[in-house]
Amino acid sequence: MEVFLGIDMGGTAIKLGLVSREGKLLKSFQVPTRAETQDRQVIVDNIKNAIRSALGGWEKVLAIGIGVPGGVDKKHGIIRFMPNIQALENYSLAEDLEKSFGMPVAIDNDANNAARGEYVFGAAKKYQDFVLITLGTGIGGGIFIRGDIYGGVANFAGEVGHMKLVPEGRTCGCGLNGCWEAYGSATAMIKRAQGLVAMGKKTSLSSVPEINAKVIFDEAKKGDEIALEVVEEVCHYLGIGIANLIHLFNPEAVVVGGGVSQAGDFLFERLRRYTSLYTKTEMFETCTIVPAALVNDAGVMGSAALAIMTLEHWGK
Amino acid sequence: MEVFLGIDMGGTAIKLGLVSREGKLLKSFQVPTRAETQDRQVIVDNIKNAIRSALGGWEKVLAIGIGVPGGVDKKHGIIRFMPNIQALENYSLAEDLEKSFGMPVAIDNDANNAARGEYVFGAAKKYQDFVLITLGTGIGGGIFIRGDIYGGVANFAGEVGHMKLVPEGRTCGCGLNGCWEAYGSATAMIKRAQGLVAMGKKTSLSSVPEINAKVIFDEAKKGDEIALEVVEEVCHYLGIGIANLIHLFNPEAVVVGGGVSQAGDFLFERLRRYTSLYTKTEMFETCTIVPAALVNDAGVMGSAALAIMTLEHWGK
Secondary structure: OEEEEEEOOOOEEEEEEEEEOOEEEEEEEEEEHHHHHHHHHHHHHHHHHHHHHHOOOOOOOOEEEEEEEEEOOOOOOEEEHHHHHHHHHOOHHHHHHHHHOOOOOOEEEHHHHHHHHHHHHOOOOOOOEEEEEEEEOOEEEEEOOOEOOOOOOOOOOOOHHHEEEOOOOOOOOOHHHHOOOHHOOOOHHHHHHHHEEEEEEEOOHHOOOOHHHHHHHHHHHHHOOOHHHHHHHHHHHHHHHHHHHHHOOOOEEEEEEEEEEEHHHHHHHHHHHHHHOOOOOHHOOOOEEEEEEEEEEEHHHHHHHHHHHHHHHOOO | OEEEEEEOOOOOOEEEEEEEEOOOOOEEEEEOOOOHHHHHHHHHHHHHHHHHHOOOOOEEEEEEEEEOEEEEEEEOOEEOHHHHHHHHHHHHHHHHHHHHHHHOOEEEEEEHHHHHHHHHHHOOOOOOOOOEEEEEOEEEEEEEEEEEEEOOOOOOOOOOOEEEEEOOOEEEOOEEEEEEEHHHHHHHHHHHHHHHHHOOOOOOOHHHHOHHHHHHHHEEEEOHHHHHHHHHHHHOOOHHHHHHHHHHHHEEEEEEEEEHHHOOOHHHHHHHHHHOOOOOOOHHOOHHHEEEEOOOOOHEEEEEHHHHHHHHHOOO
């Protein structure tokens, strides 16, 4: 059995998983990142120890893939910026780990890896040209073209969340305004619902312990009119952004991942309806909008997919 | 000397040009399309006669490229829809011409060919990943990825003019609303200026024989405030669209062609300024915004570039 190690780096925790070529998660665990030390050597040693634990007893691990929340010079395996773990910026992490463990190591942005995960193991196995969007705190994107991630000149491509969809629109966390994620992310959805509750609108959302995307969908499904209004509004904006992606990429599929994608048909029926309204007919008809297959462990599985694709391209 | 034949099909005229590998236009002429006959055989014979005239005396023509204003199944050389010359829809034109003339024949959408022209002969020679936009009646687009046109699943990719930039915005000729080209095309610019003139705004545009994009730029350059307002507004929207393209494609360059691109630095200074405002800094900094090199004969030169790229990929 061929086994690959996928690592999902976050500001708080490093998640590791051994994954078979067929996509079975054989072993997984996590360790604290220790980013708060702001000490590169401490964090790198921490990663190496975790990798040693992961590899222990598995002789057939062939490659390591790492996903990070930041900008990566993929060619050289160097993280260029990563606000949550700045100590690792501009360090040849891949090269260091290759020397330490004697196997290929690749690093990329976590949204790109999420797309790789769907391509290798998940909902995009049969597609060569597709766009993955992840709906969560923000809106991330990974673009597959001719069977591989398209990164553009500096591996920044796929910043779908910062398409400007509303001139003079809402301020986005990035500093720009009118960005897609200021309208279509879980964060945007929650803010909108909180605003309506604060205004005193009659809604079941005013009596829930915590408003999150799942609760809003659940209340909308039960018939709460305000929750439904929030869902329709978010899906309208999601439809605009997906329509734009279809007009630009003419993809075989748009794969929708992230926590919000768990809302099921109630979400997807609306996404398809709004997207259809905003897309040229012949282009809508050649594209399918589907949920991502990987949700839990998507980070680790995506990184394992990077490891697999790296090994396949090794030496080519 | 290697020579290629580029053909630019329009509803009114078919333009033909013999072009050297180095990009010299050796001979060019045009014939009426005869689309009004709505007779496939008449139009095809017409094309063949024109090709015979073009080839006469040139023994070293190696391939033929054709650009059409429509949707093309490039793989099979079949025009799927072309509102201006419907008689040629769903006909194996490339195959027919290959048999008749004994050389490779390729057909593609004219916006894709415009991008090929810039790649082979023009402003994008040194780029592998770039987006060409053409500002004219509408806004067309051609997307280069890893040194070749990216067409997507049905060769519809690059419909940049129909990105929705303004929710509930102006109606577009395509039937959708809020499309980029309803705000950033020459047509949009002219309509906006006409509206301001009709309202009785004090402007030199009210005394010109015909309002077109060139006149609006010329009057703005001379200091007419209303003309300048129209230019600023259009550049604001062009900046939004270009920013979106940069966020999605992280290209080395955005090449701007079409008649409007002739407005020179007065236009490009504004395009860069607005785009910069709407783009993440690190992504703006890795992208250059440049005018297309081919304007006159762009259609024929783009089709010749298709012929050259087709021959290079032949048999691969």
